[in-house]
Amino acid sequence: xxxxxxxxxxxxxxxxxxxxxxxxxxxxxxxxxxxxxxxxxxxxxxxxxxxxxxxxxxxxxxxxxxxxxxxxxxxxxxxxxxxxxxxxxxxxxxxxxxxxxxxxxxxxxxxxxxxxxxxxxxxxxxxxxxxxxxxxxxxxxxxxxxxxxxxxxxxxxxxxxxxxxxxxxxxxxxxxxxxxxxxxxxxxxxxxxxxxxxxxxxxxxxxxxxxxxxxxxxxxxxxxxxxxxxxxxxxxxxxxxxxxxxxxxxxxxxxxxxxxxxxxxxxxxxxxxxxxxxxxxxxxxxxxxxxxxxxxxxxxxxxxxxxxxxxxxxxxxxxxxxxxxxxxxxxxxxxxxxxxxxxxxxxxxxxxxxxxxxxxxxxxxxxxxxxxxxxxxxxxxxxxxxxxxxxxxxxxxxxxxxxxxxxxxxxxxxxxxxxxxxxxxxxxxxxxxxxxxxxxxxxxxxxxxxxxxxxxxxxxxxxxxxxxxxxxxxxxxxxx
Ligand SMILES: Cc1cc2nc3c(=O)[nH]c(=O)nc-3n(C[C@H](O)[C@H](O)[C@H](O)COP(=O)(O)OP(=O)(O)OC[C@H]3O[C@@H](n4cnc5c(N)ncnc54)[C@H](O)[C@@H]3O)c2cc1C
Numbered sequence: 001x002x003x004x005x006x007x008x009x010x011x012x013x014x015x016x017x018x019x020x021x022x023x024x025x026x027x028x029x030x031x032x033x034x035x036x037x038x039x040x041x042x043x044x045x046x047x048x049x050x051x052x053x054x055x056x057x058x059x060x061x062x063x064x065x066x067x068x069x070x071x072x073x074x075x076x077x078x079x080x081x082x083x084x085x086x087x088x089x090x091x092x093x094x095x096x097x098x099x100x101x102x103x104x105x106x107x108x109x110x111x112x113x114x115x116x117x118x119x120x121x122x123x124x125x126x127x128x129x130x131x132x133x134x135x136x137x138x139x140x141x142x143x144x145x146x147x148x149x150x151x152x153x154x155x156x157x158x159x160x161x162x163x164x165x166x167x168x169x170x171x172x173x174x175x176x177x178x179x180x181x182x183x184x185x186x187x188x189x190x191x192x193x194x195x196x197x198x199x200x201x202x203x204x205x206x207x208x209x210x211x212x213x214x215x216x217x218x219x220x221x222x223x224x225x226x227x228x229x230x231x232x233x234x235x236x237x238x239x240x241x242x243x244x245x246x247x248x249x250x251x252x253x254x255x256x257x258x259x260x261x262x263x264x265x266x267x268x269x270x271x272x273x274x275x276x277x278x279x280x281x282x283x284x285x286x287x288x289x290x291x292x293x294x295x296x297x298x299x300x301x302x303x304x305x306x307x308x309x310x311x312x313x314x315x316x317x318x319x320x321x322x323x324x325x326x327x328x329x330x331x332x333x334x335x336x337x338x339x340x341x342x343x344x345x346x347x348x349x350x351x352x353x354x355x356x357x358x359x360x361x362x363x364x365x366x367x368x369x370x371x372x373x374x375x376x377x378x379x380x381x382x383x384x385x386x387x388x389x390x391x392x393x394x395x396x397x398x399x400x401x402x403x404x405x406x407x408x409x410x411x412x413x414x415x416x417x418x419x420x421x422x423x424x425x426x427x428x429x430x431x432x433x434x435x436x437x438x439x440x441x442x443x444x445x446x447x448x449x450x451x452x453x454x455x456x457x458x459x460x461x462x463x464x465x466x467x468x469x470x471x472x473x474x475x476x477x478x479x480x
Contacts, residue, residue, distance in 0.1 A: 001120070001134075005031040007331050008122055008135035010114045010277070013040020015141035015308025015320040015327075017098060022328030023139070024105045031133055033124055035113040038102070039095055041143055041309070042317045045163035048094055050186055052087045053166070054349050057190040061351065068388060078194050080171035087166065116282040119301060137303045137331045140284070140291060141324065142277065144270040144309035149178065152238035157246055159264040162187070172196050172262055176248050178236065179267030180207040182348040185219065187265070189350050192228045199259050201234040201250055203268075211354060212361070212395060215410045219350055222391070229259075239264060272310045295338040297327045305331050316346050343422050347415035352392045355414035358406030358425040361397050368399045374431065374458075376450040378411045383442035387412065396421070396451050402430040402459075413444050420448055431455040 005028075009020040012034035020032040037044055056078075063076045102109070110133070112126025121134050146161045148154065159178075160168075165187065171194055177184045180202025192198040200207075200223075207216050207223075207230070223230055236250045242260045249258040272290035279285075285292045285300040290312025297305045307327040308320035319341075326339045345357040358364075364371045379390040392411030398404050404424040409417055423429075434452025439445050459465060 003120070003136045004133045005029050005108070005135040007031070007137045007139060008033065008114075008133060009139040009141060010122070011040065011141035011143055011308070011310070012038040012109070013141060013143050013308060013320070014042050014317045015143075015310075015324040016040070016139070017102065018321050018324035019139045019141060019305075019307055019328035019331070020107045021101060021105050022325055023332050024107045026329065026332040028332045030105075030107045031110055031135065032102075032107050033110045033112065033114045033122070035111070035126075038109070039098055043091060043095060043098070045161075045166060047317055048091055049087055049166040050162070050183070050190075051349055052090045053083065053190045054186060054351070056083045056086065057193040058351055060193055065388070078171070080168075080194070083194075084166075113276070115276055116278040119282045119303070138282075138305070139324075139327050139331055140274070140277075140299070140304060140306040140310055141308045141320075141327075142272075142274050142310045144290075144312075144315060145273045146266050147269040147271050148266060149236070149268045151178075151236050153240050154264075157239050157241060157264075159266050161266050165265055174245075174261035175199070175263050175265050176201065176246070176259060176261040177265045177267050178248070179269065180204065180230070180232070181267060181269065182208055182346075182350075182354075184265075184267035185223070185348060185350050187267070188228050189223060189226065192223070192226055197261070198227075199229045199261060200231070201236060201248065202230065202232050203234060203236075205233050207232070208348065208354070210360075211348075211356060212408050215354060215395065215408050218392065218410050219352075219354065222352070223350075270309065270315055272312050274310060296330050296336050297323055297339055298330065314341065314344060314346075318346075319344065343426050345418050345422050347418060349415065352389070352411045353409075353414040355407070355409045355418040355421075357408070357418050357421040358404075359397065360406060360408075364397050364399075364405045368403075368405060370400050371405070372398045372400065372402075374398065374451050374454055376447050376454065378444070378447065380450060381442070381444060381446055383444050383446065384412065386442060389413075394447050394451060396431060396448075398431050398455070402432050402455060404429055404431050409447075411444070411447070417445060417447065420445060432459070 007023045007028045008031045009016045010033050012032050020030050024030045066073045112124040114122045114124050117123050124131050174197040176199045177188050180200050188198045188200050233252050234250045238249050240247050245260045246264050247258050247260045283301040291306040291310050293306050293311050297307055299306050305327040307323035309315045326337045348354040361371050374396045375393055377393045378384040384390040389412035394409040397406040407421040432455050434448045435456045439449045
């Protein structure tokens, strides 16, 4: 059989870019097909715009608190057009790096929408009409799209998703977020700080249900104190026009109420995207969650791999990158590398940030039985006091013997602290080792030193240790 390429990669977001460059670096002739913009969600409507916005929101917050630091600022104001200009610059800078890396590789880029004609042939429909390419192997990296909940009136009345939100010509006066996951929390806080009147309607009984309740409660208090209206257990029944505005009718505990805003933002989850790809002719199986892959990221068609959001597994850029390296290598080499999520962690970039590392207590209990949770507060850290960032705490989860299996941290720069725990989980470290490790003073990382010291104190407080030490002292007195 004649092939044009060894590997054809569909989708040039993080997963597609990384897997194509890896396959290319291993000597394969690679095609990378993209129907929209190279860079995918992360660059255009995800991580990069949202974190850039959050940075401006943080600067504004510090400016508003400037008197606290002895700095007087005259008449500061938020200029939305300038924020958008900075966003464009940030994007350009990051895009330049991606372009350079792709340019250095031998990957052939093809613009257009890819669809299978048979197991080895793709039809690519671009500006200049359709073309066909044949490849020996494929990597699918087609990403995900926002879930549109089945709410009466929603499609008719219109809504924003993240893409539309960042491209608004004017700062929105009011927004209602449908959803209360990490992305909604981040954007609600950013816009709230800029002065937009923000409402969040969350169906579940807590924001960010994957995080510990006590962590999310802390954030909830902060969001509410900043003026964001958050309704939990909110069942939306319909949306409708209200003059120039949009009205959302919902009930909490059976009591119906309604709120109005200029725009509705959907943040109700994501779904895998492989519409119109004709996966059946290629023999690729999928379910509601995404493309079905094994631990080598191979689909039911053994010459086709998948990675990133389209597999429905860990919808993060760093997870897409991690999986893409495995998929790229497996598609070229007969190595059969397995994807290992042991060091997976994620961060929600609210202020303060929330980092989630390793197992939750519930997951840990299933594997290890009894679990200890150790809490260390940022307000006990000199650095946090100096910075005026003393809000938050770290919860460290360990086995009975002190082995660190996970952590959740809410606090300033929690994301930068996460790798300390990631390394500990990976290496099977004991929490007591943090007491023996030197952490520079004054740093936020001393939170781990405090946790280690506390673990020692608890250990010394145990009846067994106390009896042992008492015996030792008596023996010492007797023989000295
Ligand atoms: C607001 C927001 C903030 C986020 N913040 C973070 C964050 O801080 N940290 C983090 O880790 N993650 C974050 N994410 C998630 C992150 O953006 C995604 O997990 C990541 O971008 C997924 O990469 P991907 O390559 O799998 O998919 P994508 O980047 O979506 O790439 C898929 C590409 O495939 C193309 N495509 C699809 N079908 C076809 C076809 N048939 N033919 C040709 N091309 C096709 C699409 O056009 C797209 O460009 C955020 C997401 C959002 C929405």
